[in-house]
Amino acid sequence: MATAVAEDDALWAAVADPTRRRVLDALLEHGEATTTTLAKGLPVTRQAVAKHLAVLNRVGLVAGRRRGREVRYAVRPERLDDAAEAMARVAAQWDRRLARIKRLAESVQAEAAIDV
């Protein structure tokens, strides 16, 4: 069973690649697109796009729908939210640390004022 952490890791790994993010960007732009359409707008081969789509599909960031002979891909926004959330968590950790730093520094400052 995949843990939430492992899932997060897979998600981050999936979007850590610049080309994959370009694929995502292009999909967001088009709404829905086939591998061939995507490859036309990107400096990579159709095979490479297919490979990236497979990775994105595996972590649930995109979903494919068969339309006759072709598969049309679209972004699943709820999974993008998860990716953004992972980043928001890092931000929240720093907020907590900064709040502790503030408390410590202000108590040191207050003690120094009493000593004077």
Place this chain on the structure above:
Amino acid sequence: MAADSVEREILIEASPEVVWGVITEPEQISRWFSDEADVEGRAGADGTLTWRPGGRGGHPESDAIVPIRVVEAEPFRRFSFRWNHPEGAAPDASNSALVEFSLIEEGDGTRLRVVESGIDAVTHDEQGKARYLEDHGHGWERHLGELLDYLASKPSGAAR
């Protein structure tokens, strides 16, 4: 600022000298960051941060020991370090995250800003990391910013 980074800041009612002490002295670091800190606040210093079971990081089973290397230490102004690189390895952009503090005097206080970048270099699983290195990825670039903007524009967007 690279888009693979997180930037936060806070206004502190204490002088830059006092804030500097809190962010760079090991005995203070262990009061806001890890449970233990073994590192000197000078450029080039290598050390470790340790999270204990039941401590602040909530690691339940065993000590989590994380390497840290101080990159810059310009008293009362700038302090930066790399962390989370593999033990024994030299930290660089591919295997560690960079944390940069800047201290700006503001009235009687200090504005403390922190930027952590290269987060994606350290948050994968091993497989993801191997793939990342193979792909020569260089972190989240401007496209992530676009994705986050896109998310922020949606009513339920988690991004800020």
